[in-house]
Amino acid sequence: MGAFARTADNLAAVYEALQYTDPRDHACAQRGFDAAHRRIGASVRCVSRGAAFLITAAEGGQLHMDDLRARYGKHEPLSRDRLIAGALLPAASIMQAQRVRAALRRRVLELFERHDVLIVPATPIVAPRIGNEFMQVNGDTLAVRANLGMLTQPVSCLGLPVVAVPMRTASGLPIAVQLIAPPWREDLAFEAARCLERLEEAHAAHCPPPSFRAARPGAGPERTVTARVVTTYGDACAVANIKFRRTGEPRIGRQSQTWVKMPEGWRVVSAHVSWMEA
Numbered sequence: 001m002g003a004f005a006r007t008a009d010n011l012a013a014v015y016e017a018l019q020y021t022d023p024r025d026h027a028c029a030q031r032g033f034d035a036a037h038r039r040i041g042a043s044v045r046c047v048s049r050g051a052a053f054l055i056t057a058a059e060g061g062q063l064h065m066d067d068l069r070a071r072y073g074k075h076e077p078l079s080r081d082r083l084i085a086g087a088l089l090p091a092a093s094i095m096q097a098q099r100v101r102a103a104l105r106r107r108v109l110e111l112f113e114r115h116d117v118l119i120v121p122a123t124p125i126v127a128p129r130i131g132n133e134f135m136q137v138n139g140d141t142l143a144v145r146a147n148l149g150m151l152t153q154p155v156s157c158l159g160l161p162v163v164a165v166p167m168r169t170a171s172g173l174p175i176a177v178q179l180i181a182p183p184w185r186e187d188l189a190f191e192a193a194r195c196l197e198r199l200e201e202a203h204a205a206h207c208p209p210p211s212f213r214a215a216r217p218g219a220g221p222e223r224t225v226t227a228r229v230v231t232t233y234g235d236a237c238a239v240a241n242i243k244f245r246r247t248g249e250p251r252i253g254r255q256s257q258t259w260v261k262m263p264e265g266w267r268v269v270s271a272h273v274s275w276m277e278a
Helices: 009-018 047-064 065-070 077-087 090-111 186-207
Strands: 116-119 134-139 138-143 162-167 175-180 224-232 236-245 251-264 265-276
Touching: 047 077, 047 090, 047 138, 047 236, 065 077, 162 186
Parallel strands: none
Antiparallel strands: 116 175, 134 138, 162 175, 224 236, 236 251, 251 265
């Protein structure tokens, strides 16, 4: 599970709120509360994407299998096919992937003997524009959907605290880095994120808005909403999903927003927009 937040402090608050020890769950670490506030270091390169992909595919397939059986036709086709393929992976492949994961984790833990926090890229390119299906990485043409997470998969698979922080580029489009901390040291990852956040704020104060953003119209392109579903969770959280069409565009657009009630009112804490085939 991962959370989105506007600032490092907001993300730390979410992390602290999510901490809970369940004595009935044997997979749950029986630890007390760890504050996400309390030093900083260098970099590591991960080359275990294959093992990470096998493990996450198998776990995702098993997690959603009952729902796939009950609502097969309701799932987005590409996601559904990946989940089914993951559920059918042979056990021998998963065992070998777990061995690779354990070996890499040992190597990464050794780095924390010399460094407080590791910093690695989170994405191979700046944020792609909505609808882009391919991207160029080191001269190779890769599918965006399958490869945009190529740098986060092996890191997430290690089971270590990670915070992804967006950074400004010369083009004005954002790119992100991952801040990796030792086990149970989320406070170090959040502190490093705050340092980068302060650097970004200082940089933004002396730079004009990016040209691509300054040239954008105030309102988004015209669209027609064809479906809308709002799901509430208590009285302080809601998820809104819509489908929409645009003139001249054969694909169907979809947008999802997660809203949380803050002291100052309702705010969007995460959002997603993409296209799917009609």
